[in-house]
Amino acid sequence: MKIVQLTQGTPEWHAHRAQHYNASDAPAMLGCSPYKSRQDLLREVATGIVPEVDAATQKRFDDGHRFEAWARTLAEEIIGEELFPCVGVADGGIYSASFDGLTLLEDTAWEHKSLNNELRAAMVDGCTGADLPKLYRVQMEQQALVSGAERVLFMASKWDAAGDLIEERHCWYTPDPELRAEIIAGWEQFDLDVDSYQTEPAAAPEAVGRAPDQLPALHIEVTGMVTASNLHQWKDAAIAVFQGISTDLTTDQDFADAEKTVKWCGEIEDQLKAAKQHALGQTASIDELFRTIDAISAEARAKRLELDKLVKSRKEAVRTEILTAGREAVRAHVDQINSSLGQHAIPLPATLTADLAAAIKGKKSFTSMRDAVDATVANAKIASSQTAERVRANVAILAKHDDHASLFADRILLCASKSPEDLGNLVAARIADFEAREAKRLEEERERIRKEEAERLEREQLEAAQAREAEKAPPTPPADAEASAAAEPVATARSTVASVASAGAAPTPAGARIKLGDLNELIAPISITAQGLASIGFKPVGSERAAKLYALADLPAICTKLGQIVEAAPARAAQKKAA
Structure with a gap:
């Protein structure tokens, strides 16, 4: 400062x-x-x-x-x-x-x-x-x-x-x-x-109503007949005054004059009634006198009623014009703002009509009404400009994340209802949630591919092992030599498993692992799959790409288990043949 x-x-x-x-x-x-x-x-x-x-x-x-x-x-x-x-x-x-x-x-x-x-x-x-x-x-x-x-x-x-x-x-x-x-x-x-201010004339003093020029005093005397009266001249003057009363009401002064004239016309009616009663007190009936008085009274009454009704209707009309002008001024301002907002156009302030009506409530003069409406219009314009700036800030925030546009299908509602700070937090939360779900989906997809690849490799290894066994297998012996020949591969497998078991008896480094393929090479010419190992109680302790890894310390136990299975093979074969 x-x-x-x-x-x-x-x-x-x-x-x-x-x-x-x-x-x-x-x-x-x-x-x-x-x-x-x-x-x-x-x-x-x-x-x-x-x-x-x-x-x-x-x-x-x-x-x-x-x-x-x-x-x-x-x-x-x-x-x-x-x-x-x-x-x-x-x-x-x-x-x-x-x-x-x-x-x-x-x-x-x-x-x-x-x-x-x-x-x-x-x-x-x-x-x-x-x-x-x-x-x-x-x-x-x-x-x-x-x-x-x-x-x-x-x-x-x-x-x-x-x-x-x-x-x-x-x-x-x-x-x-x-x-x-x-x-x-x-x-x-x-x-x-x-x-944009345009010079206005200096404010006029508060309007004070003026009644038409006063008529001459009405003078009537009767003694059974009219002996003296200026009624005819009075009538001419009164009619001229009535016809000269303006009914074009626009300014505060016009309305003040009209309201004063309404009262004045009522006073003329009262004056004529009093004159009529005075005349009746002097004579029973004088037709011409009464007809003249009634005509003037009717004219005064008609003008009074016309002006009174016109004052009320024009006052309401001018109030409506002031309110309409204020509303249209705000509308023009909002339309100008919306020309650059496109699909994010803002509405008129929701309370505009009520605010304008409240602004003129209790105001007596049109000048005070216009001042109050002008202030309300200015505040509505200010609020609309602030809303537009907030919407523009929100649009700019979303524009920075076009690569995630699909996450903000409700972008128009968000820009219209959120503050920039709240929208920024919401954008960050939605993107973080999307990226977490996408990462999980990709991980699940990679895991599925890994499993399929591992299964494929295991199948290929099994098929390759079986092919090697088929190539090494001797020609099928005659039926009478089957029993003696069956013992030879079993003996070979037994000796292989025993040798591996004895080799694995040496001290094993803690945490050492062996691939399934390497294990099969050690126990060749026999082989076993991951499912086979699982069936005899040995599960992998890890994986390396598609290969399953087993604890090297479990190798003697695996071989022992395999030896037991090989030992029992002739008995199972005999049982199967007998069956």
């Missing part, structure tokens, strides 16, 4: 404020200030014309400055550091703020206000800065934006004329990222509105 050496209220201070976006103006910019409308601030910034401060407002300012000076000591005791007032500008920006107090390290700020009933209602025991009305939070948020302060002590106090404390309340405000984003977007929209 850059500190500007300015004294509040000096011409230099006013010049500085005219060139920067100030924290004290931020509530009016967002339309949440009860002291200045957004339209008034827009007019001041665009034209440079600032209204004079009236005596009542100046007294309020003076009281606030006195209370602030007296309260600074209280604030320093709470913070535990000295505070100095200053004006600062954000580094490299146009955001500015005036600080009632700031610590030397600029990490803590102090904001003081005169205590009022609104603040009393908000600043109850245990309250925080988040409980304060929005206009105060907006000002402190921009102060934190400008200074980089980590917290702001908000204090409201009331003192007597002698400087004695009557009442004091305080709480801590901490920066709110969402509100800060709203303020930044709000000033950007305000910039656009200033650029």
Whole structure:
């Protein structure tokens, strides 16, 4: 932050404020200030014309400055550091703020206000800065934006004329990222509105209705007959006035005139009724007099009813026109945004119609209605711009993961509903889950291939061993020599197994392993498969590519088991032959 050496209220201070976006103006910019409308601030910034401060407002300012000076000591005791007032500008920006107090390290700020009933209602025991009305939070948020302060002590106090404390309340405000984003977007929209601002005529004074010119006093005297009357001339004047009453209602002045005229027409009716009753008191019947009075009364009544109905209908029509214009302004802004968003187009704010209706509720003049609608429209534009920026950020996040586009079939809903931070976490989670499932699938596929290859190699080895045995086998002996010849291969196998068993009796290194193929070479000319070994109680302890590995220490036991099987072979053969 850059500190500007300015004294509040000096011409230099006013010049500085005219060139920067100030924290004290931020509530009016967002339309949440009860002291200045957004339209008034827009007019001041665009034209440079600032209204004079009236005596009542100046007294309020003076009281606030006195209370602030007296309260600074209280604030320093709470913070535990000295505070100095200053004006600062954000580094490299146009955001500015005036600080009632700031610590030397600029990490803590102090904001003081005169205590009022609104603040009393908000600043109850245990309250925080988040409980304060929005206009105060907006000002402190921009102060934190400008200074980089980590917290702001908000204090409201009331003192007597002698400087004695009557009442004091305080709480801590901490920066709110969402509100800060709203303020930044709000000033950007305000910039656009200033650029497109068209000078308006000075605000007219509040409309005061004017009734038509007064008619001459009606004078009738009768003594059994009309002896004196200006009724005919009065009628001509009245009809001329009625016909000159305008029914083209557009401005606040037109409506004020019409409402006053409605009352005036009613008064004319009452006056004619009174004249008629006066005449009846003087004579029983004077047809011409009564017909004239009735005609004038009917004309006044017709005009009164017409104007009264027209005032009501036109008021409703103008209110509708103001609301429609506001809604269309927001629609045009959203359409402009959507021209660059494609399939990610954003909708109109869901509460726009209700917000506009609430803005004009209780407003009496069309000028106040338009100001309220303008502020609501500006806030709707700000919210739409923020939504669009969030959607663009989300689209950019997903664009970085086009290779996983299939994981985000709901990309439009995600971009519309998620914050960039949440979407980033969701993207990472989905990709991690997909990669884990894909790794598992590939591992299962590799395991299946390994098993198939191992089985294929075992089959090939078995077939090769069988082929070797077939080549070594002697010609089939005659039937009568079968019994004696059967013992020869059994004896050969027995001696082979015995020799291997005795060789394996030597000490074996711990953890040594032997491949199934090597084992078969040792016990040749006989051979055994992995399934065969498993059937006699020996399972592989590992694998090397497609080859099964067995504990070398188990070799003597394997050979012993095989020897036992070979020894029992003649008996099994005999049993089989007998069967």
